Amino acid sequence: MARHASNLPLKLTLVYAALVIYACLHPFTGWQASGLPMFDYLLAPWPRYYRSEDLVLNVAGYLPLGFLGAAALFPRLGGPGSILAATLGAGILSLSLETAQNFLPSRVASNLDLGCNLLGALAGALAGAVWGPALFDPQGGLQRWRSRHxxxxxxxxxxxxxxxxxxxxxxxxxxxxxxxxxxxxxxxxxxxxxxxxxxxxxxxxxxxxxxxxxxxxxxxxxxxxxxxxxxxxxxxxxxxxxxxxxxxxxxxxxxxxxxxxxxxxxxxxxxxxxxxxxxxxxxxxxxxxxxxxxxxxxxxxxxxxxxxxxxxxxxxxxxxxxxxxxxxxxxxxxxxxxxxxxxxxxxxxxxxxxxxxxxx
Incomplete structure (x- = not known):
């Protein structure tokens, strides 16, 4: 049972990361080079037009990824290590996806989106390091409920x-x-x-x-x-x-x-x-x-x-x-x-x- 309990957050992290990849690159058509430097968007100024809903969703979208990542890494790296690794991993994923969006005409690579994703991952990782062990530990509440039901x-x-x-x-x-x-x-x-x-x-x-x-x-x-x-x-x-x-x-x-x-x-x-x-x-x-x-x-x-x-x-x-x-x-x-x-x-x-x- 301990092995299953420790693997569950890792499986959830991988599944959620796959869904994020699909969401950010959907609809996967029209790939072409924009002619601009690949990482030019990282130095772009604050956009003139943006939606507050976009910012909230970009933060919220990476909250579960940070939470699950920190919960999966906590038994091996401890609190600070799991927070750092989960946030860094989510940041690398977000950077890769934002860069890939340069090649999709229907998408716009944005350093603001990247920052919001990092903020969401960090907030999720902090919560995952605090509450993740109690949820996914073999003696935690989630595992006790799971073993009973x-x-x-x-x-x-x-x-x-x-x-x-x-x-x-x-x-x-x-x-x-x-x-x-x-x-x-x-x-x-x-x-x-x-x-x-x-x-x-x-x-x-x-x-x-x-x-x-x-x-x-x-x-x-x-x-x-x-x-x-x-x-x-x-x-x-x-x-x-x-x-x-x-x-x-x-x-x-x-x-x-x-x-x-x-x-x-x-x-x-x-x-x-x-x-x-x-x-x-x-x-x-x-x-x-x-x-x-x-x-x-x-x-x-x-x-x-x-x-x-x-x-x-x-x-x-x-x-x-x-x-x-x-x-x-x-x-x-x-x-x-x-x-x-x-x-x-x-x-x-x-x-x-x-x-x-x-x-x-």
């Missing part, structure tokens, strides 16, 4: 990571509620179904209901025993993150704009259905989780574009949106396929262990 080893850690990535997808509240797995944009495919209000409401309700069922049962599959508050808390966090994203990026006057008629109907059907399925035997829950995820993924790829969503057009004008949307869009597109692969592997793993127990 989540299946053991790397399998449980991967399941928790997938749940965390699903929560991250809720910050891309520019479409359907829980709308992950849509590959049409990535494959340049048109919507196969024409928009009609009544049809859209029915499809959205079915999608939300099957997603609630699939995600809720997925969370149950990685748990040792059903907790009274664990799964409700997961959805409360998801609703809070969706509301926060809607308020911050799209529609400050209507933070609950995501709660459309179809979403309301889907929640009214999906939540009681999930509660009933949590009473079923474990093997049936596992099978239903996969079936519900497959249905939700099929539905999200059939859904027509809704031209009446109030936050469709406002997000594109925000300067900070490109990075953030790049971070969440790829996660949302890939998540159900990763989750289905995990469920398949988990089913095989459990089947082998059950067979071994019967032989004994």
């Amino acid at each position: 989540i299946i053991g080893g790397h399998t449980g850690e991967l399941g928790l990571l997938l749940v965390g990535l699903w929560l991250l997808t809720q910050l891309s509240a520019d479409g359907l509620l829980f709308g992950s797995g849509d590959l049409r944009h990535w494959l340049a495919l048109p919507s196969p179904v024409a928009f009609a209000p009544e049809r859209f409401i029915r499809l959205e309700a079915a999608h939300v209901a099957t997603t609630v069922l699939g995600v809720g049962l997925f969370a149950r599959c990685i748990m040792r025993a059903a907790g009274l508050w664990s799964i409700p808390l997961l959805f409360i966090l998801a609703f809070a993150l969706t509301t926060l994203a809607t308020f911050s990026f799209y529609s400050p006057d209507m933070p609950l704009a995501w709660l459309t008629p179809g979403a309301r109907l889907g929640l009214l059907v999906g939540l009681p259905l999930l509660a009933a399925c949590l009473l079923l035997p474990r093997v049936l829950q596992h099978a239903l989780a996969g079936m519900a995820m497959l249905a939700a993924t099929a539905l999200v790829n059939l859904m027509p574009e809704n031209p009446y969503l109030p936050f469709r057009t406002s997000a594109a004008a925000a300067g900070h949106f490109l990075n953030f949307h790049g971070l969440t869009a790829v996660t949302a597109a890939a998540w159900p396929y990763l989750a289905l692969a995990y469920l398949s592997a988990l089913g095989l793993w459990r089947g082998e262990h059950l067979a071994a127990e019967r032989r004994l």
